[in-house]
Amino acid sequence: MAVAEQVREMLHTGTLTQVMQHEERLAHAAAHDPDGLEALRAAIAGDDQAVAIAAVHAASHVDDERASDVLDAALRDARPFLREHSAWAFARRRPRTAAIPPLVDLVIAGGFGGMIAQRTLEAWGDDAPEAVVAHLSEALRTHTAAPVRRRLTETLGLIRDPRALPHLDRAAHDPSEEAVVRDAARDALDDARHRDARERDARERDAVATAEPGSAADTELTIAQLFLGADIDAGLRTVGSDNNGGIATLLVRLGDALIGDAPSCGGPIGGSIGGGRSDRSGAAPATVGRVLTLSRGADVDCTPAATAAADQPSRHAYAPIHLPVAAASVEDTWSNFVAARRGIARALVEHGPVHAIHLRMADVGTFAAWDVANALGIPVIFTAAPDPHALIESLEHSGVLTRQNFGEHDARDRYWFRARLVRDLARRADHTVLMPRERLRADLQRLVGIEIDDAAQYTPVAEGIDVGVIDAAVDEARAVAQGADPEPLLAELAELLRGLPAHRRGLPLLISVGRLHRVKGMSSIVEAWADPELREHCNLLIVGGNLARPSADEAEQIARIDALVDPAERAAQGLLLVGHRPNETAARWVAAARFGIPGLAAPHGVYVCGSMKEEFGLAILEAMAAGVFVIAPLRGGPATYVESGRTGVLVDTSDVGQLRAAIATGLARAADEPDARAAASRALVSERFSIHTMARTLAGIYRAAHGRRRTAPLSTESDQHA
Template identity: 55%
Template structure:
């Protein structure tokens, strides 16, 4: 709303949602809508583009046309996905051409370079080997012009998380409708499954997010014997092509009619406050229904940062996460979580087992340690403050350029 300082602009695309890799024909329509919004807004200090997709391509066109400086968040995407698929053997030189016809890897990689080179300033996510990864994967030497780059971590809203934890921990009546909804879903499971803890994952039903891989690793047997599995995300009623691919893979190992007996709950997309309550319920368990000591799993092929992962850690859950990208900078391996090569189903399975072992032990200060880490470094307020400084500098530099150009003319 205007009162809060935030206004959402709607760009009409006049068709059903399509996978991002198939959205390039929407460039003209998106460009027209973005131009209309920016012109109606009056003076615009800058645009911050955060993904190398058709929306950012269209917005960059409009920014160049209207003389608006751009801040671009640079991440090795699709570079990280290509690297993970290469390591897992699912993408080879022989089949790259066919994969590129579907995913447009080559074009997207070049788009990242183009957006970065034309941006007034770039923002980077923390990574363990940031300088090396940006050089080797993206082809950008961030030491050549360090003044053009700023490292900014993502942030989460701790108020939502803390409120959810307090609510579930209190077990007060009447329980929130969101918790009651989760209870009803769990009550549909076979009676023998109801005392078990949950493995939970929140995110898009997309190959890169690894949801089907997680189900496959869990369904092999040992993990399924120890815990139920809750997947939160996706449109189950009208799945997109990407979602359908994941659902088909899930159904191949746990058919819909067998989910209750197996202990699998597919919950579809849920609002953030509902997901927060469910994560807390996974940590503490639900009386007379599920056991405590659940774990959160991020099975992504690549994860640039991991908002849902941070929310799970702030909730106090033991987590499993990729051993590269953003998570490797904040998950303490063996203490607050387990880092692993998530593209390998066997290693993912072993990591989840280790996380369940750790979660079954007395918490000690583990949950507080994870929460304090998020509070000290990864709140949305800290993110906003860091980005605010970037925006002020870019706007000031642009104003000085305009002033200097006017003086010369």
């Protein structure tokens, strides 16, 4: 089909996710139809912003210099989203000197656009290093702000050309430069000195491994796992703060389970982090030798003294990746791309050899690690889910997202880039793990555009929790309900409840644990609960968020909550907004919602998740394992394990009225055969969603991926994701 026909079809049919998938066909048509440039130019100028973005990327495939004219015009367009997508698309083209200044302007501005421009300038540095270095050095002469100078300096460090070195050397040793600029220059110089050696060593290790007798099954694997959106520590002390959500809990528990439930550095000996009985039901011997968890950085005590105290070497190690930009918003995180890539490379080499790396999330950390893994020849396992695809579909259905405003929303939430990253990694990773959902095959084909029939490439794997940790929380909460004195963690909850008016102390608890972020719907929960009729039947306990130093996302949710309930009247009305707590504390408070605390909270409380969607929902599973009746989103993973009407209620959380009705239903049903329901919930979680079941399945996937890669040639080409 010719380009003009493809564009016409995209303009008049399909959803936003279908337009995003159609981009591939449009690009293929453009590569074979140079005369279609005018149709692409018209689409870019049109008011259908989704098709305009697709047309920009399609133009990059046209083998005609006029296509660069089209991209150059888009790079200077008044609409910011088109400028950024043009900068991205230009990475496929040969360097154009006239386009370098607007790319440098994007670097100066920072954020996602700056990262994309850095990638394109890095690619162009191979063929036009003199021009790229000249424009970057000129920008350094005219800009004095330290964050801008840092970005320009680290971009210079991406250019593999001797002409960049004097500028870097001068910045590294100039005492008048801010520390962040000097650090960027030193990192770039260090990277230039060691980059080739790292890749050469990786090739040599690969060659040795391939030549060694015996099978991959003989190798004691080292597996890396990564999430740079959080400060992950072995004690899970910051879970629920900022971006520290369920992923942090998962990586700590999973890392321990992969090595046979040995304690993490800083964790207790002989048990899982957080105390209590470890869930070892049916656990096979450890099949992974070491686990390396990379995160944004935390005060993890992995010193030799701490290791010696455990009387064994640390087999689950934590490596912080220093990121120079303190991210006040998701947009800020993209400015850390270069530093993240360099830090990940250093960590993997220092702790190597690493035999596979498991990536999750479509974010800057995953994108940077994909680059590094390609360069070092490390097999990649990627967990794929239709995110942000399902969210796009939901927002389009509600009318929030339209073809006419998609680009403006994309400039904030990076839907197109994240969706493309998920699709590309799902197809090209050494193995792709899939989040279970009710219509898994159909949803991934419809929303993401991937077919999952190849069992050698795609494996559904349910996430898991350590049921033993929850059992310990349940035992303690039950004992308190029967008259025992509470231990310190439940004593803290009791003290909070004493701050409520006397007439509210006999009500059950409605509890939610998670980040204060709009996608988690905490303000929606408050809005649903704040209805006077519902509010008189329960108190609401929200555990999560950094209340003392909230991020921009947290501040937005707090403001919404404050508009619903006067902060001075929270306790009087029954709202306890307490901020984040360690995972161990949250587990005990959820269990207390089931049993109550004599004189302070009635039994038969309810757990509520107000997320717009949950790809899986670890906190929901933990509540179910504790025997608590749950309210969960209809969309995503919970539909595969919540038996609506029996163990919980599935609801469209985007509708506050429906959420309110579901909470009322939950409070009414929580007292019906509570012990039988709790036993059924725990049995389901233990049998299907144990962290050890997950670990055994993943260990087999890691070993198979390593075995395949041992016989494959190493590629050191970095994927441009373009």
